[in-house]
Structures are given as C-alpha cells and as structure tokens.
Amino acid sequence: xxxxxxxxxxxxxxxxxxxxxxxxxxxxxxxxxxxxxxxxxxxxxxxxxxxxxxxxxxxxxxxxxxxxxxxxxxxxxxxxxxxxxxxxxxxxxxxxxxxxxxxxxxxxxxxxxxxxxxxxxxxxxxxxxxxxxxxxxxxxxxxxxxxxxxxxxxxxxxxxxxxxxxxxxxxxxxxxxxxxxxxxxxxxxxxxxxxxxxxxxxxxxxxxxxxxxxxxxxxxxxxxxxxxxxxxxxxxxxxxxxxxxxxxxxxxxxxxxxxxxxxxxxxxxxxxxxxxxxxxxxxxxxxxxxxxxxxxxxxxxxxxxxxxxxxxxxxxxxxxxxxxxxxxxxxxxxxxx
Amino acid sequence: xxxxxxxxxxxxxxxxxxxxxxxxxxxxxxxxxxxxxxxxxxxxxxxxxxxxxxxxxxxxxxxxxxxxxxxxxxxxxxxxxxxxxxxxxxxxxxxxxxxxxxxxxxxxxxxxxxxxxxxxxxxxxxxxxxxxxxxxxxxxxxxxxxxxxxxxxxxxxxxxxxxxxxxxxxxxxxxxxxxxxxxxxxxxxxxxxxxxxxxxxxxxxxxxxxxxxxxxxxxxxxxxxxxxxxxxxxxxxxxxxxxxxxxxxxxxxxxxxxxxxxxxxxxxxxxxxxxxxxxxxxxxxxxx
Numbered sequence: 001x002x003x004x005x006x007x008x009x010x011x012x013x014x015x016x017x018x019x020x021x022x023x024x025x026x027x028x029x030x031x032x033x034x035x036x037x038x039x040x041x042x043x044x045x046x047x048x049x050x051x052x053x054x055x056x057x058x059x060x061x062x063x064x065x066x067x068x069x070x071x072x073x074x075x076x077x078x079x080x081x082x083x084x085x086x087x088x089x090x091x092x093x094x095x096x097x098x099x100x101x102x103x104x105x106x107x108x109x110x111x112x113x114x115x116x117x118x119x120x121x122x123x124x125x126x127x128x129x130x131x132x133x134x135x136x137x138x139x140x141x142x143x144x145x146x147x148x149x150x151x152x153x154x155x156x157x158x159x160x161x162x163x164x165x166x167x168x169x170x171x172x173x174x175x176x177x178x179x180x181x182x183x184x185x186x187x188x189x190x191x192x193x194x195x196x197x198x199x200x201x202x203x204x205x206x207x208x209x210x211x212x213x214x215x216x217x218x219x220x221x222x223x224x225x226x227x228x229x230x231x232x233x234x235x236x237x238x239x240x241x242x243x244x245x246x247x248x249x250x251x252x253x254x255x256x257x258x259x260x261x262x263x264x265x266x267x268x269x270x271x272x273x274x275x276x277x278x279x280x281x282x283x284x285x286x287x288x289x290x291x292x293x294x295x296x297x298x299x300x301x302x303x304x305x306x307x308x309x310x311x312x313x314x315x316x317x318x319x320x321x322x323x324x325x326x327x328x329x330x331x332x333x334x335x336x337x
Numbered sequence: 338x339x340x341x342x343x344x345x346x347x348x349x350x351x352x353x354x355x356x357x358x359x360x361x362x363x364x365x366x367x368x369x370x371x372x373x374x375x376x377x378x379x380x381x382x383x384x385x386x387x388x389x390x391x392x393x394x395x396x397x398x399x400x401x402x403x404x405x406x407x408x409x410x411x412x413x414x415x416x417x418x419x420x421x422x423x424x425x426x427x428x429x430x431x432x433x434x435x436x437x438x439x440x441x442x443x444x445x446x447x448x449x450x451x452x453x454x455x456x457x458x459x460x461x462x463x464x465x466x467x468x469x470x471x472x473x474x475x476x477x478x479x480x481x482x483x484x485x486x487x488x489x490x491x492x493x494x495x496x497x498x499x500x501x502x503x504x505x506x507x508x509x510x511x512x513x514x515x516x517x518x519x520x521x522x523x524x525x526x527x528x529x530x531x532x533x534x535x536x537x538x539x540x541x542x543x544x545x546x547x548x549x550x551x552x553x554x555x556x557x558x559x560x561x562x563x564x565x566x567x568x569x570x571x572x573x574x575x576x577x578x579x580x581x582x583x584x585x586x587x588x589x590x591x592x593x594x595x596x597x598x599x600x601x602x603x604x605x606x607x608x609x610x611x612x613x614x615x616x617x618x619x620x621x622x623x624x625x
Binding site for chain 1: 436
C-alpha cells in the first residue's frame with residue numbers, strides 16, 4: 001500500500017497505527033511533512049500505540065504547533081490593535097479562524113499568513129492603518145501590484161517589518177475576475193463571534209470558503225489538508241446543529257459555490273470516511289481526477305502525476321480569469337521571465 | 338528512490354534518497370561507523386534528484402530536496418554530490434527539528450562539560466572543534482549544537498566534519514587518511530573534505546554535556562580575549578539559532594538560561610595553535 005494511502009487511512013481511522021511496520025512510517029512521515037500535516041497526524045494519533053521515536057517526534061510536533069498557533073493568534077491581535085481604533089471590523093479566515101474558534105481541525109494545523117476579510121469599502125483605510133502600524137509591501141513588481149489591486153480578492157501581501165509575518169487582507173474570497181462571485185457583503189455581515197473574541201465566518205459560510213479555497217481557487221496544492229479541515233468542520237457543525245447541511249446548501253447557492261461544496265463533501269466521504277446526509281451522496285465521475293490529484297505522492301513525498309498536477313494548474317487559471325485576460329496575463333508574465 | 342541510505346546523527350534519524358549511486362556510496366563510507374537501527378523510522382527525509390530524467394546522465398546536476406525545500410536553490414554537479422547530501426541534511430535539521438534549540442555552533446566536551454563555539458562561516462569554529470576533537474576532547478559537532486530546553490544541557494550532532502580550504506591540510510596532517518573523505522575542490526564553499534569523527538565521539542553521541550564555556554571565535558588578527566556580556570551573547574545566539582523563534586517561550590527560556598549560566602568570551606587568534614592555547618587557558622579558568 002502506498003504511503004499516502006496509509007496516511008489518509010490513519011487520519012480516517014481505517015487503519016491502526018500499531019499495525020504499521022516500522023519501515024512504513026518513513027513514507028507516512030515523509031508524505032505528512034510534504035502536505036504540511038505532520039502535526040495534524042501527531043494530534044490524530046495522540047495516545048496511539050507508536051514506536052518510541054515516532055511518539056517523541058509527534059510530541060515535538062504537537063508542542064511546536066501549539067507555539068505556532070499562539071503566535072498566529074497574537075498576529076491576529078496585532079491586526080486588531082491596528083484596525084480597531086479606526087472602527088474597521090474584520091473577519092478572520094482559514095487557519096487563524098479555526099484556532100480562534102477552537103475547532104477540531106485547528107489541532108496541529110499549520111497557519112501560514114494571517115488572512116482577514118474586510119468590507120470592500122474599508123479596504124483602503126485598512127491598508128493605510130496597517131502601513132502606519134508597521135506592515136510593509138512585499139511585492140515590488142509594479143505589474144504584480146497592479147494585478148492584485150485590479151483583479152484579485154485581496155491586497156498585495158503585506159509583511160510586518162519587525163515580526164516578519166505576512167498578512168493577506170481580503171475583500172472577498174475569490175478573485176474579482178473569477179467565474180463565481182460569492183456574496184462578500186453577506187459573508188461579513190453574517191459573521192459570528194468566536195470563543196477567542198474574533199469575528200469568524202458563520203459555520204455554513206466557513207464551510208463554503210473552505211471548499212472554494214480548495215476546489216474553485218487553487219490548483220489543489222495542500223488539498224489533503226483543506227479536505228481534512230472540511231471533513232472535521234462539517235462533522236462538528238452538523239453535530240451541533242441538525243439543520244447545518246440544509247443551511248450549508250442555502251449559503252452555497254447564495255455564493256454560487258454549490259458544485260464546490262458538494263464535491264468537497266463527496267471527497268471527504270471518499271477519502272476520510274465522512275458520513276453525508278441524504279441528497280449529498282450523488283455519484284460524480286469527475287471526482288476521480290480530484291481524488292487522484294490529492295493522493296499523487298510517492299513514498300518519498302514526491303509528486304507522482306506531473307501531467308495531472310499541470311492540468312489542475314491550468315484549470316485554476318481557467319477558472320480565475322476570462323480567456324483573453326488569461327492570454328494577456330501569461331504574455332506579460334512570460335516576457336518578464 | 339533508487340539509491341538510499343539511513344543515517345542517525347545525534348537524535349536525528351535521516352533517510353537519504355538519491356537518483357545516483359555515487360553520493361550514497363560516499364555517505365556509506367563516511368557514516369560506516371555510526372550506529373544503525375534499521376527498525377527506526379526516519380525523522381527527516383533528504384532527496385538528491387535530477388530535475389529532468391535525462392539530467393541523470395547528461396551534465397548530471399544534483400538538486401537538493403526533502404521534507405523542506407529552499408526555493409530556487411542552485412543544483413550542484415554530481416562530483417559534489419556529497420556536499421549536496423550534507424547541505425540537504427543540514428537543511429532538514431535547521432528547518433524541521435523542534436525538540437531542541439538549534440545553535441549554529443560547534444562544540445566539544447570534556448568530563449561531560451561542553452565548550453560551545455559560535456561564529457560565522459570562516460570564524461574557524463569547525464577547525465578548532467576538529468583539532469580539539471583530535472586531542473583530549475570529545476567532538477560534539479562542527480555545525481549544530483542542540484540545547485535541551487528542559488535540562489539546559491548541550492547535545493551532540495557529530496556529523497562528518499566539513500573541513501574547508503586551509504583547514505584541510507591542518508587537520509589531514511594529524512589524522513589517519515582513512516578518516517578523510519574525498520577532496521571536493523572548487524565548490525561554492527571552497528575546497529571541502531570531510532573528516533570522520535573519532536569512534537569514541539560517535540559512541541558517546543547521545544551523552545549530554547553541561548554548557549560550561551561559550552566562545553565566539555574570530556580567525557585573523559592578534560590574539561585577544563574579550564569577556565562578553567549576557568546581552569550580547571544572547572543576541573548573537575538568537576541570530577545563530579535556526580529555530581529560536583519557532584520554539585517561542587521555550588526557546589527564550591533556554592537561551593536566557595544558557596547565557597546566564599555560561600561565561601562567554603570573544604576570542605581572536607592568528608593561527609590554530611594560538612586559538613587552541615587560548616581555549617585551554619579560558620577553560621582552565623572557568624572549569625575549575
């Protein structure tokens with residue numbers, strides 16, 4: 001059995017950690033690291049019967065993830081202190097939001113940049129406030145800067161000059177030029193307050209964003225992690241609210257993300273064993289390609305299906321912008337090489 | 338991968354895969370005397386690979402990959418495959434290891450007390466450690482020294498010592514030729530030749546040692562010793578640590594304790610013999 005399959009089976013609980021041969025751990029740990037999910041696996045297998053050196057490595061990973069999470073929430077607090085005095089409200093997105101809301105998928109989850117969502121009407125003031133508070137522009141390339149401001153769903157990334165941490169300030173969750181236009185106003189106005197005090201998307205919207213980020217925006221890099229987030233959040237949201245799946249469907253329709261959300265649900269069923277309600281279980285032949293893309297890694301953590309990877313890369317650009325614009329963009333990028 | 342090897346250095350178990358046989362057989366020679374536990378899963382993976390299949394044979398160039406990758410890192414020619422392996426191992430430790438605070442520093446021990454030497458490349462920290470390790474010191478490592486946040490102890494990472502340029506001749510004059518790896522001339526880091534640590538240094542590699550003296554050597558200039566305050570030592574070591582920030586409060590506590598409990602000195606020396614004499618002089622003062 002391939003290491004990535006073993007890794008997925010361990011997360012899904014289909015396989016016992018104690019049943020692995022010592023040599024199998026090499027590939028599992030390598031794949032988990034390649035997917036930036038080793039701390040996640042360490043949490044999932046906390047208390048399992050592990051070889052002593054694996055148990056020690058996993059303990060390191062859990063401790064390091066706890067520190068990283070605290071640092072990420074501190075970064076959110078720094079953003080709050082920069083924006084709150086000007087009355088700019090923001091919603092935490094992705095990893096920092098999961099941590100602030102103390103969700104199951106936050107356990108061990110890597111948090112990269114701080115992602116926040118503000119109202120489009122506040123975006124200039126938010127940028128100024130952050131620049132005044134010590135953040136700086138990262139991109140020096142005028143085309144990239146122009147591209148972000150004209151076409152993207154976020155400001156060009158900013159980095160804090162003393163803490164060296166990046167912030168992505170979004171005004172919506174998909175690029176402006178994307179074929180799908182979620183209702184950004186609804187996302188912000190229906191946000192909820194997390195246990196940690198920060199605003200986060202409501203459960204249905206958070207799930208929509210997770211699916212959009214995984215299936216509608218990118219090229220499925222980090223897809224196993226995003227799908228794991230989706231799997232755990234839908235499980236827990238549904239347990240807390242019996243009407244969750246209905247509400248999810250309503251919001252997914254509102255944002256134009258029904259296909260993405262349904263595909264994510266089917267994939268979390270197929271890979272992680274999620275149990276879906278009636279009406280969500282339809283078969284879909286094209287899921288096969290998405291599943292294969294997610295598990296295209298060998299026992300050394302290398303991507304095994306370069307053509308499939310390339311196809312998904314092209315797909316992400318195809319969804320992101322109309323064909324003539326795509327041609328212009330690629331031409332400009334090619335000339336700058 | 339087609340060719341591979343497992344190597345344990347200090348607390349870290351590596352597996353190293355390669356598209357070519359040469360780097361692996363070179364590693365097999367350097368690490369033949371290290372403990373082998375085939376049942377132990379790898380903590381870290383290093384990959385030496387050709388970016389395109391035909392580049393295995395046509396102008397073969399070795400890309401360094403693994404769990405952690407530096408984007409845009411330049412590949413090395415196959416003749417420097419051993420250097421690529423060394424860089425790959427360093428990279429995985431520097432970016433991935435979290436159990437201990439990592440200092441980019443060499444260390445030697447005597448009576449389970451450690452002398453830690455930190456400095457930029459060219460400061461002579463590796464050469465001094467290698468030469469001391471040939472005397473009555475135990476070589477703990479020429480590249481990384483690990484500090485255990487719980488106990489404050491130093492732990493060894495005695496990989497094969499990477500001797501550079503003039504240091505090669507200085508050390509080669511003192512050791513059995515069988516303990517030296519192949520000469521790699523004209524690498525991006527200069528001429529490089531590896532030294533296999535003494536068998537006792539490898540056998541004792543899991544023995545912790547109490548940090549007792551912190552030195553910041555500087556090769557070149559007249560012999561001089563300058564006591565260093567806790568603040569300066571602290572700041573220098575934060576810069577020398579690859580995971581200080583990632584460890585958060587535990588890293589701060591470990592480093593604060595290290596500089597408070599360990600006397601620190603800046604040392605300038607014109608040649609290795611003088612450097613060693615200054616080290617012994619300081620050691621005699623602080624290790625009483």
